[in-house]
Amino acid sequence: MSIDEFISTVMSSADQRPDHLLQYLYEIQYQYSYIPQQAIRLLAARLSLTEAHIHGVIGFYSFLHTTPRGTYDILISDSITDHMLESRSLFELLCRKLGVTPGVPRNDGRVTVDTTSCTGMCDQGPAMLVNGWAVTRLNESRIASIAELIESQTAVEQWPREFFHVDDNIQRRDILLSDDSNNGDALKAFLKAGADAILEHIEKSGLRGRGGAGFRTGMKWRYCKQTEADQHYVVCNADEGEPGTFKDRILLNSYADRVFEGMTLCAGVIGASRGYLYLRGEYRYLRAPLEKALQKRRKAGLLGKDILGKDGFDFDIEIHMGAGAYICGEESSLIESLEGKRGIPRIRPPFPVTHGYLNKPTVVNNVETFIAAALIAIHGNEWFRSVGTEESSGTKLLSISGDCERPGIYEYPFGVSIQHILHDCGAHDCQAVQVAGAAGATVPPEEFGRLIAFEDVATGGSLMVFDQKRDLMDMVQNFAHFFVHESCGFCTPCRVGGALLKDLVDKVHAGDAGQYDLEEMKNIGMLMRSTSHCGLGTTAPNPVLDSLHKFPHIYETRLKHSNYEPAFDLDAALQEARDITGRDDAGAHIRTRS
């Protein structure tokens, strides 16, 4: 099939719409291992976009490329929890076995090996993606098999199925995961009670956004409903990118119907006829089952036209793929991405509830929030309020990984203490717990009595455990690099400040920093926190600021005793001159750092 023909197939499945650009690029990427120039030209002509615009979109997403990747494009997860499971030595092993330079396609074009941000498999890592498909539980023997499969040119579809096996790993169930209501129950309750009564239930339930920010769901739905427009939209944020979070993976795998039910309920309440599920590219393997679930719901009259026979209750859901951009978990970035653009967070106000997707009123909720909403419609607000705390009703799914005996998914009523969780998951000798991912809080043992709740330690669900054997500086460094990789680049403090901060963290980690550098890190961090354009920039310095404050010893033990250390190494700067002259004797060196 020619590129022209392939693009025609990709486009025929949907309208030729510029807002579907990212979806077309996604398909082309996995067909060709890159976006050929010819494809860019064709897309530009058909969608009336400039080629530079399309380049800009490709350049924004980590999984899209303008030069060929290997036939086997391997991305090993670079999350700190993968590191703790020896992912880096496995990465090096794979590169060695295949004879590849990281990030560069092998000369024969067969394979590329690179790293990627957290793939959401922290409970069964180390993990990787091969051509977008998740592979779990890497170890030396699995790496050896993978190298052989690649050398023998075995198609990924023919690789052993167990490589791609992903466990749900549910360790504790509460009201959400143990509920046994039937498909359609929430919609029946909606049709019986009416939109106003359901909205009142959601409001009274106290349900707050499960992505971590905790905005009141009922209020969001009401604002959206109140905004007059010819079209409203429901968007499910399944761009679970916070390092250490994987609860949506389980919900989409085993509770997809509940998610869709919650979205349809929301559509009924706010008056939307169209919904999108924005699925992170790392969960490519979930797309087909989700499409199947949608198809089943259409057949069952739970989606599509006249849902459950109710005249005019029309709603359908489309799945849009992300392509490797953490920032798209921010709701306005997600909307930009849904519109096929670079995922730059919008200026707010206006908020998505009034000006969202295609500038129409839009509800964007987390996967878990939609499920909770569906269950509230069935069981009522009192049922929901009966668990949790006054300010944080209901339960929270936690994704637990790191140094513990039983990593996995734990559903707890809000208000559970960190200590209690650590006991349940079999964590011993803890040095710290990182709650809410790279952007979250680093909690020391003396604070383990604190509670998981919006009024105390808020979280979207990530909980990473670090025992006493770990070097917390590794975590701080991993997160600092993560944020430089994931900053959208729009605003100065996050774009430049984040890069400066990363360099300073590296300097500390290498043992080359002085006291002055720590002050500098605080200043840059505080600047990012208070002046950045969006939540990514304001939270990116958290791990540095938190650890400087609560774990000062991890810095102090590495400092040089001088107050000031230069940012560059004079001797290293002479390396190029040594290479040119072929000298490496003592006279060609300046002794600076020991």
Place this chain on the structure above:
Amino acid sequence: MNNGKTFKLDGKTITFEDGDTIMDAVLRAGEYIPHLCHNPEFTPHGSCRVCIVGVNGRQVSACTAPAAENIEVDNTSEQIMNQRRALLQMLFVEGNHVCPGCEKSGACQLQAVAYYSNMLSPHFTHFFPRRSVDASHPDTAIDFNRCILCELCVRASRDFDHKNVFAIDGRGINSRLVVNSPSGKLGDSAFTATDKAAHVCPVGAILPKHRGYEQPIGDRLYDRQPISVVGDVAAHEQDEDESHGR
């Protein structure tokens, strides 16, 4: 016109209209908040963050924050000035800004805002990025070393010239301005020197060719008066062009 709504800017009363941002109202009142990516002719952007001001103990960008009744806007406290200076320093070290060798020196908004904000050194470690110069166009050159990603040329070409000559590619610290043309060069693009996009660059990234140091350094726009008095360089571009018979 004025419906009587006001707020305070460092104690001064500023009147505003519904729909105004803090910046709109302040500029109309003849007051000054330092800014780089903002140009009143274009929709607010809020990316450089240089116009941060304090409102109710939080920092917001004045160019995007809606004006509101009775708020107290802090534009000149030590904290705000320090943060603004740090943001400017970040812009300086991110690119390659060699003021003494730059044709725009003295009429450069980045330089002028830095002077206004008492920035005496770049402070942070220089990135020294490798960036190119595009001299392919007969009338205009682009020196990417000086680009601060304000996207004014992107907006001008898109919203004013309707040509979409510019776009942003890459992400994060690797974000960069790109030109829409088959070769990626300005000379192959639809750009002309009469485009609005040729006259909005606040720094020396987009420069007219064939004119060098016609106006001596020391006698340029911001050499004569501070930016708080004369305002944006873009607002003076037209006068300068006319004085050169363009």
